[in-house]
Amino acid sequence: MQYVEDNTSLSTLEFLAFRPVCSKECSATLSDVMNSPIDVVLKLNEYLDIKDFIEEVIQKEQESKSGDKGRR
Numbered sequence: 001m002q003y004v005e006d007n008t009s010l011s012t013l014e015f016l017a018f019r020p021v022c023s024k025e026c027s028a029t030l031s032d033v034m035n036s037p038i039d040v041v042l043k044l045n046e047y048l049d050i051k052d053f054i055e056e057v058i059q060k061e062q063e064s065k066s067g068d069k070g071r072r
Contacts, residue, residue: 020044
């Protein structure tokens with residue numbers, strides 16, 4: 001989060017609000033998110049973190065498998 005504050009004009013709260021709004025998986029509006037309790041905003045961001053992590057692991061596994069096939 002420090003990177004966001006140091007390198008953008010967004011505050012941490014704005015980043016946490018904009019992230020789910022701009023995500024393809026969430027249909028929340030900025031008004032929805034800004035009017036939600038902070039725990040809901042944090043849970044939305046946690047969901048997006050987990051989803052991103054899982055997608056990254058799957059991509060690395062697929063790249064590893066294709067690299068292994070090329071070595072045989």
